[in-house]
Amino acid sequence: MTTPTSTTLAHVVESDGTAVLDVVAERREELRAQLVSQGALLLRGFDIGGVDGFDQVVRALAGEPLTYTERSSPRHAIKGRVYTSTDYPPEEEIFLHNENSYQAGWPLTLFFYCVTPPETLGATPLADIRTVYRELDPVVRGEFERRGWRLVRNFHPDFGTRWQDVFTTEDRDEVAEYCAANGIDVEWRGRDGLRTTAVRRAVHLRPGSDVPRWFNHATFFHVTTLPKDLREGLLAMFGEDELPANTFYGDGEPIPADVMDHLRTTYRAASTRFDYQRDDILVVDNMTAAHAREPFTGARRIAVAMAEAHKPEVTR
Numbered sequence: 304m305t306t307p308t309s310t311t312l313a314h315v316v317e318s319d320g321t322a323v324l325d326v327v328a329e330r331r332e333e334l335r336a337q338l339v340s341q342g343a344l345l346l347r348g349f350d351i352g353g354v355d356g357f358d359q360v361v362r363a364l365a366g367e368p369l370t371y372t373e374r375s376s377p378r379h380a381i382k383g384r385v386y387t388s389t390d391y392p393p394e395e396e397i398f399l400h401n402e403n404s405y406q407a408g409w410p411l412t413l414f415f416y417c418v419t420p421p422e423t424l425g426a427t428p429l430a431d432i433r434t435v436y437r438e439l440d441p442v443v444r445g446e447f448e449r450r451g452w453r454l455v456r457n458f459h460p461d462f463g464t465r466w467q468d469v470f471t472t473e474d475r476d477e478v479a480e481y482c483a484a485n486g487i488d489v490e491w492r493g494r495d496g497l498r499t500t501a502v503r504r505a506v507h508l509r510p511g512s513d514v515p516r517w518f519n520h521a522t523f524f525h526v527t528t529l530p531k532d533l534r535e536g537l538l539a540m541f542g543e544d545e546l547p548a549n550t551f552y553g554d555g556e557p558i559p560a561d562v563m564d565h566l567r568t569t570y571r572a573a574s575t576r577f578d579y580q581r582d583d584i585l586v587v588d589n590m591t592a593a594h595a596r597e598p599f600t601g602a603r604r605i606a607v608a609m610a611e612a613h614k615p616e617v618t619r
């Protein structure tokens with residue numbers, strides 16, 4: 304049998320030679336319970352069998368993988384519904400976030416598969432968002448609970464991600480239809496520009512639990528969370544009003560700099576990390592743990608899949 308070890312980071316399941324699919328089949332309910340209570344599972348030391356084997360583990364634990372829609376980051380499909388992790392410059396950190404928490408719905412379960420480990424750093428740090436909620440200054444928390452948060456995205460025809468790629472269509476009517484169904488206001492601008500605005504709740508409950516979670520992209524998409532060079536470059540190019548993305552309180556008022564600092568500090572204080580080994584599968588409960596990406600060197604290759612779509616009834 305396998306030997307489970309508990310850490311504060313994730314429930315670790317190490318191979319004793321039993322095939323991974325047999326372990327998942329035998330212990331599915333127990334593993335899913337651990338995933339939800341601890342926020343993550345790490346399957347380590349198994350012979351996964353490449354991307355096809357990974358896809359089978361996803362299906363065995365969480366069912367049919369989801370397609371990646373309303374994109375915020377460049378990824379491409381490796382095979383079927385297994386994607387690359389974000390194609391983002393290796394020297395940059397990707398800040399802690401919960402996948403798609405800026406959308407009206409999101410996956411409950413995320414899978415990361417280490418095809419090739421990085422040489423240095425390159426971990427997927429995790430932060431328990433129940434802890435983030437608890438540790439935030441109640442005044443800051445209360446403000447967001449009352450006002451919600453707002454994401455404004457500006458798509459420019461000749462810069463950055465194109466709206467056609469985000470919404471995976473060339474048809475403006477399809478974009479409008481998708482946005483109307485998902486609580487997003489659209490405004491076509493200039494030659495081929497688009498501004499989208501969405502107001503969401505900052506705090507959510509996970510199905511089956513009444514413990515509140517800090518579940519939003521207010522910190523991730525705020526202009527002050529960007530690395531200094533990038534931030535200054537974007538501000539010089541677009542000014543505050545036309546930034547590719549920025550966040551506000553739900554009513555559109557700016558979030559003060561000290562509040563942003565407090566949010567980032569609280570996330571970081573709650574985060575833990577481990578070094579990837581080849582064939583690791585990290586399973587993350589998206590409504591319990593936020594994830595990030597450290598900068599790295601080397602030919603890091605991490606495949607990603609998402610499963611178990613969830614759409615709460617009230618999002619704003």
Ligand SMILES: [Fe+2]
Nearest residue numbers: 400401402594
């Ligand atoms: Fe992510």
